[in-house]
Amino acid sequence: MVKTHYFNAQSLELAIQEVLKGFGCQEQEACLVSQNLVLANLTGHDSHGVGIVPRYAESLREPEGLKVNAKLETLVDHGHMLGLDGASGFGQVIGHQAMQVALERAQSFGSCIMALGNVHHLCRIGAFAEMAVAKNMIAIHFVSVLTRPIVAPWDGSDARFGTNPFCVGIPLGDKAPVILDFATSVIAQGKVRVAHNRGESLEPGMMLDHQGDATCDPVFGVKPPFGAIASFGQHKGFGLALVCELLGGALAARQTLHEPQAQRRIFNGMLTILIDPSRFDQSNQFLQQAHAFVEWVQASPPAAGSTGVKIAGQPERETKAQRLENGIPIDDQTWQEIIDAAASMGVDIDKVNHLVGLKP
Numbered sequence: 001m002v003k004t005h006y007f008n009a010q011s012l013e014l015a016i017q018e019v020l021k022g023f024g025c026q027e028q029e030a031c032l033v034s035q036n037l038v039l040a041n042l043t044g045h046d047s048h049g050v051g052i053v054p055r056y057a058e059s060l061r062e063p064e065g066l067k068v069n070a071k072l073e074t075l076v077d078h079g080h081m082l083g084l085d086g087a088s089g090f091g092q093v094i095g096h097q098a099m100q101v102a103l104e105r106a107q108s109f110g111s112c113i114m115a116l117g118n119v120h121h122l123c124r125i126g127a128f129a130e131m132a133v134a135k136n137m138i139a140i141h142f143v144s145v146l147t148r149p150i151v152a153p154w155d156g157s158d159a160r161f162g163t164n165p166f167c168v169g170i171p172l173g174d175k176a177p178v179i180l181d182f183a184t185s186v187i188a189q190g191k192v193r194v195a196h197n198r199g200e201s202l203e204p205g206m207m208l209d210h211q212g213d214a215t216c217d218p219v220f221g222v223k224p225p226f227g228a229i230a231s232f233g234q235h236k237g238f239g240l241a242l243v244c245e246l247l248g249g250a251l252a253a254r255q256t257l258h259e260p261q262a263q264r265r266i267f268n269g270m271l272t273i274l275i276d277p278s279r280f281d282q283s284n285q286f287l288q289q290a291h292a293f294v295e296w297v298q299a300s301p302p303a304a305g306s307t308g309v310k311i312a313g314q315p316e317r318e319t320k321a322q323r324l325e326n327g328i329p330i331d332d333q334t335w336q337e338i339i340d341a342a343a344s345m346g347v348d349i350d351k352v353n354h355l356v357g358l359k360p
Protein backbone atom coordinates (compact mmCIF):
# COMPACT_ATOMS: atom_id res chain seq x y z
CA MET A 1 0.00 0.00 0.00
CA VAL A 2 1.51 3.32 -1.12
CA LYS A 3 1.48 6.05 1.56
CA THR A 4 0.12 9.43 0.40
CA HIS A 5 0.76 12.86 1.94
CA TYR A 6 -1.79 15.67 1.52
CA PHE A 7 0.13 18.95 1.38
CA ASN A 8 -1.29 22.43 1.62
CA ALA A 9 -0.59 24.22 -1.71
CA GLN A 10 1.10 27.25 -0.16
CA SER A 11 3.33 25.15 2.11
CA LEU A 12 4.32 22.92 -0.81
CA GLU A 13 5.15 26.01 -2.89
CA LEU A 14 7.45 27.34 -0.14
CA ALA A 15 9.15 23.94 0.26
CA ILE A 16 9.83 23.63 -3.47
CA GLN A 17 11.10 27.22 -3.57
CA GLU A 18 13.60 26.25 -0.89
CA VAL A 19 14.74 23.26 -2.97
CA LEU A 20 15.12 25.41 -6.09
CA LYS A 21 17.07 28.12 -4.25
CA GLY A 22 19.38 25.29 -3.17
CA PHE A 23 19.80 24.42 -6.87
CA GLY A 24 21.12 27.99 -7.42
CA CYS A 25 17.93 29.72 -8.63
CA GLN A 26 17.51 33.36 -7.69
CA GLU A 27 14.47 34.19 -5.54
CA GLN A 28 12.18 35.22 -8.44
CA GLU A 29 13.07 32.17 -10.54
CA ALA A 30 12.51 29.83 -7.58
CA CYS A 31 9.08 31.47 -7.00
CA LEU A 32 7.95 31.25 -10.65
CA VAL A 33 9.05 27.62 -11.10
CA SER A 34 7.60 26.50 -7.80
CA GLN A 35 4.25 28.30 -8.41
CA ASN A 36 4.02 26.72 -11.86
CA LEU A 37 4.73 23.19 -10.58
CA VAL A 38 2.28 23.45 -7.69
CA LEU A 39 -0.37 24.83 -10.06
CA ALA A 40 0.13 21.73 -12.23
CA ASN A 41 -0.53 19.58 -9.14
CA LEU A 42 -3.53 21.72 -8.18
CA THR A 43 -5.07 21.31 -11.65
CA GLY A 44 -4.66 17.53 -11.40
CA HIS A 45 -1.60 17.18 -13.66
CA ASP A 46 0.71 15.51 -11.14
CA SER A 47 2.85 14.39 -14.08
CA HIS A 48 3.91 18.05 -14.44
CA GLY A 49 3.92 18.93 -10.77
CA VAL A 50 6.63 18.93 -8.12
CA GLY A 51 7.46 15.26 -8.80
CA ILE A 52 9.51 16.41 -11.80
CA VAL A 53 12.06 18.23 -9.62
CA PRO A 54 14.47 15.22 -9.42
CA ARG A 55 14.56 15.12 -13.23
CA TYR A 56 15.45 18.84 -13.24
CA ALA A 57 18.30 18.13 -10.76
CA GLU A 58 19.67 15.47 -13.14
CA SER A 59 19.40 17.88 -16.06
CA LEU A 60 21.28 20.59 -14.11
CA ARG A 61 24.25 18.22 -13.75
CA GLU A 62 24.50 17.57 -17.50
CA PRO A 63 27.01 19.66 -19.47
CA GLU A 64 24.39 20.73 -22.01
CA GLY A 65 21.44 20.57 -19.65
CA LEU A 66 19.30 23.03 -17.72
CA LYS A 67 20.88 26.39 -16.76
CA VAL A 68 19.71 28.40 -13.76
CA ASN A 69 18.97 32.15 -13.99
CA ALA A 70 19.10 32.21 -17.82
CA LYS A 71 17.75 35.18 -19.79
CA LEU A 72 15.51 35.16 -22.86
CA GLU A 73 17.28 36.30 -26.05
CA THR A 74 15.74 37.73 -29.24
CA LEU A 75 16.98 36.16 -32.47
CA VAL A 76 14.45 37.58 -34.94
CA ASP A 77 12.10 40.54 -34.56
CA HIS A 78 9.65 41.42 -37.32
CA GLY A 79 7.24 43.16 -34.92
CA HIS A 80 4.36 40.69 -35.07
CA MET A 81 6.76 37.74 -35.66
CA LEU A 82 9.31 36.90 -32.98
CA GLY A 83 12.08 34.29 -32.91
CA LEU A 84 13.29 33.76 -29.34
CA ASP A 85 16.02 31.67 -27.70
CA GLY A 86 15.62 30.37 -24.16
CA ALA A 87 19.37 30.05 -23.34
CA SER A 88 18.68 26.56 -21.85
CA GLY A 89 16.79 28.19 -18.97
CA PHE A 90 13.82 26.99 -16.91
CA GLY A 91 10.79 26.81 -19.23
CA GLN A 92 8.54 28.16 -16.50
CA VAL A 93 10.55 31.41 -16.45
CA ILE A 94 11.64 31.71 -20.10
CA GLY A 95 8.17 30.70 -21.33
CA HIS A 96 6.60 33.32 -19.04
CA GLN A 97 8.94 36.04 -20.32
CA ALA A 98 8.41 34.99 -23.96
CA MET A 99 4.63 35.07 -23.54
CA GLN A 100 4.79 38.52 -21.95
CA VAL A 101 6.70 39.89 -24.97
CA ALA A 102 4.42 38.11 -27.47
CA LEU A 103 1.25 39.31 -25.70
CA GLU A 104 2.45 42.92 -25.84
CA ARG A 105 3.03 42.51 -29.58
CA ALA A 106 -0.40 40.91 -30.09
CA GLN A 107 -1.98 43.85 -28.27
CA SER A 108 -0.22 46.26 -30.66
CA PHE A 109 -0.64 44.36 -33.94
CA GLY A 110 -3.78 42.26 -33.30
CA SER A 111 -1.78 39.03 -33.58
CA CYS A 112 1.68 37.66 -32.97
CA ILE A 113 3.52 34.52 -34.01
CA MET A 114 6.24 33.60 -31.55
CA ALA A 115 8.81 30.86 -32.11
CA LEU A 116 10.72 29.74 -29.02
CA GLY A 117 13.63 27.29 -28.97
CA ASN A 118 16.50 26.17 -26.76
CA VAL A 119 14.33 26.23 -23.65
CA HIS A 120 14.20 23.60 -20.90
CA HIS A 121 10.90 21.89 -20.03
CA LEU A 122 7.97 24.31 -20.53
CA CYS A 123 5.95 21.99 -18.30
CA ARG A 124 2.14 22.46 -18.45
CA ILE A 125 1.52 24.35 -21.71
CA GLY A 126 -1.94 25.38 -20.47
CA ALA A 127 -0.20 27.81 -18.09
CA PHE A 128 0.79 29.91 -21.13
CA ALA A 129 -2.69 29.72 -22.66
CA GLU A 130 -4.03 30.91 -19.29
CA MET A 131 -1.71 33.95 -19.49
CA ALA A 132 -3.16 34.73 -22.92
CA VAL A 133 -6.85 34.34 -22.08
CA ALA A 134 -6.35 36.55 -19.01
CA LYS A 135 -5.53 39.29 -21.58
CA ASN A 136 -8.50 38.32 -23.82
CA MET A 137 -6.21 36.72 -26.40
CA ILE A 138 -6.66 33.41 -28.21
CA ALA A 139 -3.51 31.25 -27.97
CA ILE A 140 -2.52 28.24 -30.09
CA HIS A 141 0.62 26.31 -29.14
CA PHE A 142 2.40 23.54 -31.09
CA VAL A 143 5.13 22.02 -28.93
CA SER A 144 7.93 19.53 -29.61
CA VAL A 145 9.92 17.66 -26.98
CA LEU A 146 13.66 17.05 -27.33
CA THR A 147 14.53 14.17 -25.05
CA ARG A 148 14.86 10.41 -25.27
CA PRO A 149 12.18 9.27 -27.80
CA ILE A 150 9.27 7.73 -25.88
CA VAL A 151 6.26 7.66 -28.24
CA ALA A 152 5.70 5.21 -31.10
CA PRO A 153 4.28 6.42 -34.43
CA TRP A 154 0.96 4.92 -35.60
CA ASP A 155 1.78 1.64 -37.35
CA GLY A 156 5.30 1.70 -35.81
CA SER A 157 6.58 -0.41 -32.90
CA ASP A 158 9.31 1.62 -31.19
CA ALA A 159 9.73 5.14 -29.80
CA ARG A 160 10.52 7.85 -32.36
CA PHE A 161 9.37 11.14 -30.78
CA GLY A 162 8.26 12.81 -27.53
CA THR A 163 4.80 13.47 -26.08
CA ASN A 164 4.53 16.68 -28.20
CA PRO A 165 1.76 18.68 -26.52
CA PHE A 166 -0.87 20.76 -28.33
CA CYS A 167 -2.79 23.53 -26.60
CA VAL A 168 -5.45 26.12 -27.43
CA GLY A 169 -6.81 28.80 -25.08
CA ILE A 170 -9.97 30.73 -26.00
CA PRO A 171 -11.25 33.60 -23.80
CA LEU A 172 -15.04 33.65 -23.46
CA GLY A 173 -15.68 37.03 -21.85
CA ASP A 174 -17.47 36.66 -18.52
CA LYS A 175 -17.66 32.85 -18.95
CA ALA A 176 -14.80 30.48 -18.08
CA PRO A 177 -12.26 30.17 -20.94
CA VAL A 178 -11.63 27.04 -22.99
CA ILE A 179 -8.19 25.61 -22.20
CA LEU A 180 -7.58 22.55 -24.35
CA ASP A 181 -4.16 21.21 -23.37
CA PHE A 182 -2.93 17.67 -23.92
CA ALA A 183 0.01 15.46 -24.85
CA THR A 184 -0.35 13.81 -28.27
CA SER A 185 0.65 10.50 -26.68
CA VAL A 186 -2.24 8.46 -25.31
CA ILE A 187 -0.94 9.31 -21.82
CA ALA A 188 1.59 11.97 -20.71
CA GLN A 189 5.02 10.48 -19.88
CA GLY A 190 4.87 11.85 -16.34
CA LYS A 191 1.59 9.98 -15.82
CA VAL A 192 3.45 6.73 -16.60
CA ARG A 193 5.95 7.67 -13.84
CA VAL A 194 3.08 8.55 -11.46
CA ALA A 195 1.39 5.16 -12.17
CA HIS A 196 4.70 3.36 -11.61
CA ASN A 197 5.32 5.17 -8.28
CA ARG A 198 1.76 4.39 -7.16
CA GLY A 199 2.11 0.72 -8.10
CA GLU A 200 -0.75 1.01 -10.65
CA SER A 201 -1.15 -0.67 -14.07
CA LEU A 202 -1.81 1.26 -17.28
CA GLU A 203 -4.93 0.69 -19.37
CA PRO A 204 -4.58 -1.71 -22.34
CA GLY A 205 -3.46 0.00 -25.55
CA MET A 206 -1.27 2.62 -23.86
CA MET A 207 2.17 1.01 -23.76
CA LEU A 208 4.47 -1.23 -25.82
CA ASP A 209 7.32 -3.11 -24.18
CA HIS A 210 10.96 -3.09 -25.37
CA GLN A 211 10.09 -5.68 -28.03
CA GLY A 212 7.14 -3.71 -29.41
CA ASP A 213 4.51 -5.95 -27.73
CA ALA A 214 1.48 -4.53 -25.89
CA THR A 215 1.87 -4.25 -22.08
CA CYS A 216 0.08 -2.58 -19.13
CA ASP A 217 3.27 -2.34 -17.04
CA PRO A 218 4.39 1.31 -16.67
CA VAL A 219 7.95 0.15 -15.90
CA PHE A 220 8.69 0.15 -19.67
CA GLY A 221 8.29 3.93 -19.63
CA VAL A 222 10.39 4.46 -16.50
CA LYS A 223 13.42 2.14 -16.52
CA PRO A 224 15.44 0.28 -19.18
CA PRO A 225 14.75 -1.74 -21.21
CA PHE A 226 12.46 1.03 -22.46
CA GLY A 227 9.35 0.48 -24.55
CA ALA A 228 7.12 3.16 -26.08
CA ILE A 229 3.86 4.96 -25.31
CA ALA A 230 1.21 4.87 -28.07
CA SER A 231 0.17 8.13 -29.74
CA PHE A 232 -3.48 9.11 -29.02
CA GLY A 233 -6.26 8.97 -31.59
CA GLN A 234 -4.65 6.42 -33.89
CA HIS A 235 -3.40 7.93 -37.21
CA LYS A 236 -5.05 11.32 -36.44
CA GLY A 237 -3.24 11.82 -33.13
CA PHE A 238 0.00 10.69 -34.73
CA GLY A 239 -0.58 13.31 -37.46
CA LEU A 240 -0.98 16.04 -34.84
CA ALA A 241 2.20 14.88 -33.06
CA LEU A 242 4.03 15.05 -36.39
CA VAL A 243 2.78 18.62 -36.98
CA CYS A 244 3.90 19.62 -33.44
CA GLU A 245 7.40 18.29 -34.21
CA LEU A 246 7.55 20.13 -37.53
CA LEU A 247 6.21 23.46 -36.20
CA GLY A 248 7.43 23.41 -32.57
CA GLY A 249 10.65 21.57 -33.43
CA ALA A 250 11.88 22.21 -37.00
CA LEU A 251 10.42 25.73 -37.31
CA ALA A 252 10.47 27.20 -33.77
CA ALA A 253 13.39 25.36 -32.14
CA ARG A 254 15.37 24.70 -35.34
CA GLN A 255 15.85 21.15 -34.10
CA THR A 256 13.92 17.88 -34.31
CA LEU A 257 14.27 14.54 -32.63
CA HIS A 258 15.77 12.13 -35.13
CA GLU A 259 18.38 10.19 -33.23
CA PRO A 260 18.52 8.42 -29.83
CA GLN A 261 19.31 10.81 -26.94
CA ALA A 262 20.86 9.54 -23.73
CA GLN A 263 20.61 12.76 -21.72
CA ARG A 264 18.10 13.42 -18.92
CA ARG A 265 17.43 16.99 -20.00
CA ILE A 266 14.02 17.78 -21.53
CA PHE A 267 14.06 20.65 -24.02
CA ASN A 268 10.96 22.00 -25.75
CA GLY A 269 10.34 23.97 -28.92
CA MET A 270 7.12 25.98 -29.10
CA LEU A 271 5.36 27.79 -31.93
CA THR A 272 2.73 30.10 -30.43
CA ILE A 273 0.05 31.97 -32.38
CA LEU A 274 -1.76 34.75 -30.52
CA ILE A 275 -4.93 36.34 -31.93
CA ASP A 276 -6.90 39.27 -30.51
CA PRO A 277 -10.49 38.16 -31.31
CA SER A 278 -11.84 41.71 -30.95
CA ARG A 279 -9.99 42.72 -34.15
CA PHE A 280 -12.23 40.38 -36.22
CA ASP A 281 -15.36 41.04 -34.29
CA GLN A 282 -16.84 44.44 -35.19
CA SER A 283 -20.40 43.41 -34.24
CA ASN A 284 -19.67 41.29 -31.12
CA GLN A 285 -20.71 38.08 -32.86
CA PHE A 286 -17.82 35.98 -31.54
CA LEU A 287 -18.83 35.88 -27.88
CA GLN A 288 -22.53 35.55 -28.69
CA GLN A 289 -21.91 32.60 -31.01
CA ALA A 290 -19.29 30.99 -28.74
CA HIS A 291 -21.57 31.19 -25.66
CA ALA A 292 -24.53 29.81 -27.62
CA PHE A 293 -22.45 26.86 -28.87
CA VAL A 294 -20.93 26.02 -25.47
CA GLU A 295 -24.42 26.03 -23.88
CA TRP A 296 -25.75 23.89 -26.74
CA VAL A 297 -23.13 21.15 -26.39
CA GLN A 298 -23.39 21.17 -22.60
CA ALA A 299 -27.14 20.57 -22.88
CA SER A 300 -26.49 17.13 -24.37
CA PRO A 301 -28.05 14.56 -21.98
CA PRO A 302 -25.29 12.85 -19.90
CA ALA A 303 -24.13 9.51 -21.30
CA ALA A 304 -24.66 6.48 -19.04
CA GLY A 305 -22.27 6.71 -16.08
CA SER A 306 -21.18 10.29 -16.83
CA THR A 307 -22.00 13.52 -14.99
CA GLY A 308 -22.51 15.39 -18.25
CA VAL A 309 -20.52 17.22 -20.91
CA LYS A 310 -17.48 19.16 -19.74
CA ILE A 311 -15.70 21.90 -21.64
CA ALA A 312 -11.88 21.76 -21.86
CA GLY A 313 -10.42 23.53 -18.85
CA GLN A 314 -13.38 22.64 -16.60
CA PRO A 315 -11.88 19.42 -15.11
CA GLU A 316 -8.73 21.38 -14.13
CA ARG A 317 -10.79 24.12 -12.42
CA GLU A 318 -12.81 21.50 -10.52
CA THR A 319 -9.70 19.61 -9.37
CA LYS A 320 -8.06 22.88 -8.31
CA ALA A 321 -11.04 23.83 -6.12
CA GLN A 322 -11.03 20.35 -4.54
CA ARG A 323 -7.25 20.27 -3.91
CA LEU A 324 -7.17 23.79 -2.48
CA GLU A 325 -9.72 22.51 0.03
CA ASN A 326 -8.32 19.02 0.77
CA GLY A 327 -4.62 19.33 -0.04
CA ILE A 328 -2.41 18.05 -2.86
CA PRO A 329 -1.82 14.28 -2.77
CA ILE A 330 1.87 13.35 -3.14
CA ASP A 331 2.80 9.70 -2.75
CA ASP A 332 5.66 8.95 -0.38
CA GLN A 333 7.97 7.61 -3.10
CA THR A 334 7.63 10.83 -5.13
CA TRP A 335 8.27 12.95 -2.01
CA GLN A 336 11.31 10.83 -1.12
CA GLU A 337 12.67 11.26 -4.67
CA ILE A 338 12.35 15.06 -4.27
CA ILE A 339 14.09 14.96 -0.88
CA ASP A 340 16.89 12.73 -2.24
CA ALA A 341 17.41 15.08 -5.21
CA ALA A 342 17.48 18.08 -2.85
CA ALA A 343 19.98 16.35 -0.54
CA SER A 344 22.22 15.51 -3.50
CA MET A 345 22.36 19.23 -4.33
CA GLY A 346 23.22 20.18 -0.72
CA VAL A 347 19.76 21.54 0.20
CA ASP A 348 18.74 21.60 3.91
CA ILE A 349 16.16 18.79 3.72
CA ASP A 350 15.03 19.18 7.35
CA LYS A 351 13.88 22.69 6.47
CA VAL A 352 12.10 21.41 3.34
CA ASN A 353 10.28 18.68 5.29
CA HIS A 354 9.44 21.15 8.05
CA LEU A 355 7.85 23.54 5.50
CA VAL A 356 5.31 20.85 4.46
CA GLY A 357 4.69 19.85 8.05
CA LEU A 358 6.74 16.62 8.08
CA LYS A 359 9.02 15.83 11.01
CA PRO A 360 12.75 15.58 10.13
Ligand SMILES: NC(=O)c1ccc[n+]([C@@H]2O[C@H](COP(=O)([O-])OP(=O)(O)OC[C@H]3O[C@@H](n4cnc5c(N)ncnc54)[C@H](O)[C@@H]3O)[C@@H](O)[C@H]2O)c1
Nearest residue numbers: 122123124125163165179180181182183188310312313315
Ligand atom coordinates in the same frame (compact mmCIF):
# COMPACT_ATOMS: atom_id res chain seq x y z
N1 LIG B 1 6.26 20.37 -21.70
C1 LIG B 1 6.17 19.16 -22.20
O1 LIG B 1 7.13 18.63 -22.75
C2 LIG B 1 4.87 18.40 -22.12
C3 LIG B 1 4.75 17.20 -22.82
C4 LIG B 1 3.53 16.52 -22.75
C5 LIG B 1 2.49 17.00 -21.98
N2 LIG B 1 2.66 18.17 -21.30
C6 LIG B 1 1.57 18.68 -20.45
O2 LIG B 1 1.02 17.60 -19.74
C7 LIG B 1 -0.27 17.95 -19.28
C8 LIG B 1 -1.15 16.76 -19.27
O3 LIG B 1 -1.40 16.29 -20.59
P1 LIG B 1 -2.39 15.03 -20.78
O4 LIG B 1 -2.32 14.60 -22.18
O5 LIG B 1 -2.12 14.03 -19.72
O6 LIG B 1 -3.81 15.71 -20.48
P2 LIG B 1 -5.24 15.00 -20.33
O7 LIG B 1 -5.27 13.70 -21.03
O8 LIG B 1 -5.61 15.06 -18.90
O9 LIG B 1 -6.17 16.00 -21.17
C9 LIG B 1 -6.29 17.30 -20.71
C10 LIG B 1 -7.23 18.10 -21.60
O10 LIG B 1 -8.47 17.42 -21.79
C11 LIG B 1 -9.52 18.16 -21.14
N3 LIG B 1 -10.42 17.18 -20.51
C12 LIG B 1 -10.09 16.27 -19.57
N4 LIG B 1 -11.17 15.54 -19.23
C13 LIG B 1 -12.19 15.99 -20.00
C14 LIG B 1 -13.57 15.64 -20.11
N5 LIG B 1 -14.12 14.67 -19.37
N6 LIG B 1 -14.33 16.32 -20.98
C15 LIG B 1 -13.80 17.32 -21.74
N7 LIG B 1 -12.50 17.71 -21.67
C16 LIG B 1 -11.72 17.04 -20.81
C17 LIG B 1 -8.82 19.02 -20.13
O11 LIG B 1 -9.58 20.16 -19.77
C18 LIG B 1 -7.55 19.39 -20.89
O12 LIG B 1 -7.77 20.39 -21.83
C19 LIG B 1 -0.71 19.10 -20.19
O13 LIG B 1 -0.75 20.26 -19.38
C20 LIG B 1 0.42 19.24 -21.22
O14 LIG B 1 0.71 20.58 -21.62
C21 LIG B 1 3.81 18.88 -21.38
